[in-house]
Amino acid sequence: MRLRRVDSLRKVFKFQTQLTIRSETRYLALLRQWVAATATVVGPRYFPRAALRAVNLSLIEAVDNAIFHAHRGHREKPIDVGLRVEAGRVMVVVTDRGRGFRQATTDPPELLMTHGRGLLLMRHLMASVEHCRRGKRHMVRMIWKRRVST
């Protein structure tokens, strides 16, 4: 019954914002503030604290990937970030102009390795993480879903 109620709410409620930043880490704090502000605007019913934690970190990991791996120091290259809140789920889309997402393994790296935990965190925190290429753009789409108790 609850599943059906969430589905009906999804048709009613939708909140969407978008930002474009340069490939610079100084914008990471702004991105987190933007996510927090969005959560405040829509309220905890649609953007609960569990979603805020997951979306914040997953977004930063995806943007880190765009800055360091996709754009490789080309600061002028833009990164588009979209945030869409619907009843029961929050979707994040990060689009870069680089060579795309490295399809790294999601197995945890050796404990003393200093890299290789970004995708692991994203996949653990979000219900789905998908990536695709559209022309010269590369897009990562992540979805957080509210767990529905039966």
Next chain:
Amino acid sequence: MNVKIEAQGNVSVVQCSGSLDADSVVAFKKVTLDLINSGATKLVIDCAKLTFVDSMGLGAMISLLRRVRSREGDLKVSGLTDDVKTIFEITRLHRLFEVFPDAATACRQFEKSV
């Protein structure tokens, strides 16, 4: 991010506050490298006021651990908030670092191991 160093006997407590992310990781590395180069080998990273850490911040902490251990020292972590603790658990770093509830307890552990 703010990093403050406090000496507790022969242990250096690195108090981190704010965010340890790709933007602040350079400053964190510089401060801690200067600390090690000054001869410090017993370190505690106090995360009681650390509100956010990403995978690059975790990488900087691991790099510091490796550097300290290569000089026959050790590094312990204290005061993980619930959010940061969750990230440690997902990445299994709670198995790599010795984690203590607060900096004082972590410092005492160094004394015990002498």
